Amino acid sequence: MPGQITSPIRRLGVLTGGGDVPGLNPAIKAVVYRAETMGISILGLRAGWEGITFMDRSRGFDALIFRPDEPATWQGSYLMPLNRLNTRTIDRRGGTILQSTRTNPARTKVSDLPPHLSAYGKGHAPDDRVDLTDEVLANISFLELDGLVVIGGDDTLSYAAVLSAKGVPIWGIPKTMDNDVPGTDYCIGFQTAISRAAEFITRMRSTAGSHSETVLCRMFGRDAGFTALEAAIVSWADRLLIPEVPADIDTLAKLVVKDRRNPNNYSIVILSEGANLIGLPVPEVGPPDAYGHRHKANIAEFLAEQLSARLPGVRFLPVDLTYFLRSGEPDAYDKHMPIFYANLVMSFVEQGMHGVMAAHRNGEFISTDIPDKSFSARRVDPADYHSTRYRPRFEHISGPYRPQE
Structure with a gap:
């Protein structure tokens, strides 16, 4: 539930956590510009939750300021005072000027502790995790921060919820190419990911057609298939596998044979990284990360091996699109939405309401609860997917008649 601040807000911190997406810099800029009209200073916190956790306050404030022209500040100096001048052009760039990490302060690996925090590791093994x-x-x-503006996906926001529960004023802005943050229909970075996917998949068709290949495109989406689904729609991909609906590899092999019956003998299959394969789960490797996730093996390479064994005469080309989709300048919509989300958050600040996330739901901007780990990721509605044809489903699209007003 939202909280209420009665004391004046003079300084806010802003950070970006998790994987970068196009649109983070426009959000940062919009926060800074709106805050200036409200008499609020904005302090950028570099490297996501790592910065506010690992900073060595014994060095003093000035020594912690990052200065691009001073190499001594490139490591361990986590502070970036932000203003209109130094954020004026950042909306034209991809990534985040504040940098980002996947740090979880509540589960920090002992071996990652900086020297000044080594006492937290006493009595623990290097792989143990401690709460900072x-x-x-x-x-x-x-x-002297009066609160934090946190721009992130469900993992980053889940720790924001921890701080909010401890009384820290928090305002969240959702971002992730997976578009699966609970409570909102849109997350910053999603539309650019779809536009880039359509571009690259269309380009891949010339190579696939020239060599009679079936291209297997790996997309983001550990738990939700929104990115793969939308990319399949706009690129007219032949087949699609998503986490929400199980798929049988033998059935997929038969569909691939059918799809390749065209003059160039090629086809396109789009895969969520967390695609759900019946009786054959995608292997996970390595230990869990700070948020409990294990790395999944490359679904495109894994499926290429499985399909090659079933269709030895077909050349399968696994392609990993994931990091191409998050790089570079945001498209127009991922410049638009960050501006609206940032101003929505700053309106909540102006009202004194905290402990909320900006969201867009059913066509309107709203505030909602910051999602903690008890919230499940948003999922694709299975009704939007053909469970036997392994592709987007359009036949159920309909709508009511409404006269012109």
Whole structure:
């Protein structure tokens, strides 16, 4: 539930966490520009949750400021005071000027502790994880921050919810190419990912057709298939596999044979990284990360091996599109939505309402709860997917008649 601030807000921190997406810099810029009209200063916190956790406050405020022309500040100096001048052109760039990490302060690996926090690791093995939330709270106090604007996906926001529960004023902005943050229909970065996917998949057709290949395109989507589904729609891909609906490899092999019956003998299959294969789960490798996720093997390469065994005469080309989709300048919509989300958040700040996330639901901008780990990721509605044809489903599209007004 939202909280209410009664004391004046003079300084806010802003950070970006998790994987970068196009649209983060426009959000940062919009926060800074709106804050200036409200008499609020904005302090950028570099490297996501790592910055506010690992900063060594014994060095003093000035020594912690990042200065691009001073190499001594490139490591361990996590602060970037932001203003209109130094954010004026950042909306034209991809990535995030604040950089980002997947740090979870509540589950920090002992081997990652900086020297000044080594005491937290005493009595623990290097792979053990410790809770540094007390350090985060101490650093927020040291920086005299009245709250944090947190731009991130469900993992980053889940720790924001931890701080919110401890009384820290938090305002969330959702971002992820997976578009699966609970409580909102749109996350920054999604539309650019779809536009880029359509572009690259269309380009791949010339190579696939020249060599009679079936291209297997790996997309983001560990738990939700929105990115793969939308990319399949706009690129007219032949087949699609998503996490929400199980698929049988033998059935897929038969469909691939059918799809390749064209003059160039090629086809396109789009795969969510978390595609659900009946009786054959995609292997996971390595230990869980700070948020409990294990790395999944490349679904395109894994499926290429499985299909090659079933269709030895077909050449399968696995292509990983994931990091191409998150690089470069945002498209127009991912410049538009960050501006609206940032101004929505700053309106909540102006109202004194905190502990909320900006969201867009059913066609309107709203505030909603910051999703903690008890919230499940948003999922594709199985009704939008053909469970036997392995492709988007359009036949159910309909709508009511409404007269002109």
